[in-house]
Amino acid sequence: MVKYIVRSNELEEKEELIEEGEPVVIEVMDENMMWKKVKARLSKEPLEGGHEVSILMDDASGIQEKTSWYMKILEEVNE
């Protein structure tokens, strides 16, 4: 089990910003399986101080445990 899970559709929606290396606001599920909104940098390369992420598939086909995504959380976003 990796530390964070993100939704596949959110990754898709934010793909452009992510590719440009910009931080995005995204919902992540942590090890407690609860959601929080964070500002984070995502990348296909390992990030210093970052973690591997799994992907919750929006088509309900399950959780992809192994992905090539990494994420570094910059701050939690309060609602």
Add this chain to the structure above:
Amino acid sequence: MDLREFMEKLKELGELKEIDKEVHWRLEAAAISTLALRSYGVSDPDRGAPAIHFRKIKGYPDGYTLLAEPYAGGWKKPWRRFAIAFGLDPNIPFREFLGWALNRLQSPVKPLIVAGGEVKEEIRMGEEANLFDYPWPYLHQGDGGRYATLDIIAVKHPTTDWINWSNYRVQMYDSHRCILNFTPGQQTADIFYREYEAKGLNMPVNISIAEPSLNAAAAFAPPPFVNEADLAGGLRGAPVELTKAETNEIPVPADAEHVIEAEVLKDVRLPEGPFGEFIGYIHGTHMRPVARVLAITHRSDPIIPYTVEGVKPNSSQPFPVAWFSPALMAGMLMRGYPVTAAGFHPVFTWSNAVVATKVPYPGYPRDVADAYFAFPVVPGHIDTLTIVDEDVDPTDIETVLEELALKVHPKRDVHRLPMGPRVTLNVYYTPEERKRRVGTKTWFDATSKRWDEKEMGPRRLNYEKIYSEEIKSKVDALADEYLKEG
């Protein structure tokens, strides 16, 4: 009666297993109980696997425990655990259970308001009320979060005294918010959408974890303005004891294990799911209303029951058989249809309906089918109905299949009613059909027709019918001597 008394009864019958080894709330508990149910489903389809009390949950204080699948019992006799809960013979035949339930549900008993109660052993208000202080299980790989599955959602109609109870799954979203799976068309959901949100109001809600009579009443679907608490009292034969909530006007069960007091926020939606759905497949997210937690009260050692939804056998499959059947039966009788048993066959209870009836005039089965599918009580995703003769037990799948095989004309007795389904979870609908909400209902007329078994035409061949009383009495004596079982 509280949940613990029910667990005691199960224990006496050897139908509760206690596990003290530490298990994880994330998938592990769910996988253990699912495997147990699957193997007992084969070896003992009438009794099924024991319910499992997991007494040490990883990361949670001692005493914060999970109760797996309290209502599952055997898949062939899905009303069994409720029979045990209500002190009936565990092996009671379906028709007798149905008769008992109908009778009790027609004798409601008003609740009693009491001071305090076990549910107030711990009271946490505001910030202190954190959903993740409790071991809600993560049930299926691929779910969008942790869920309460066997609960009682209580809301108040804003301008009358109606307090509606229902069982909807609840997704624990973060420490202070949960998502309620309010399916439009259901009473609780519609009270929120039409009576609160449409008028610019938040809706108070209490989410309780309690005992079998409350779970039964919450799943039962009475007409609007009926308080399910009165029905739970009828089932128990004694008033349900309710006590004041901390933050709203809706009383809560005094002997509940756990209560979340919250308010459903107007104009807020969050993605609910994915979730392993009750009709056997995992489905993606829907945007659903969100409740903000205001208080949590619970026993000092709360027990949280759960069911692994969608996987058969489980503790969800018994609900249509045990609690939708009497609702349907009552409704059909009230409308003058001479139905002898309404039910669902146990192979997959959420996805079929079977009704046994007298056939008082030619063409009558069509009237039954029309009435049945128009009923608000029949879940919208149920697309097939089998109508059988009055003496057939709807839960006896072998006989239902035999009737289908022997009595259904492949053309004249298979009927279609084009109509929109109220929910569109069935996997066989295309995305287009789901979007347009069009679907079809099919019904099979498996009643005897055009010929009368008793007087003319074909006579069904079985031992009772084809031998004279004289032969039978001779044979019975011989059989006693030579053909005893074992």
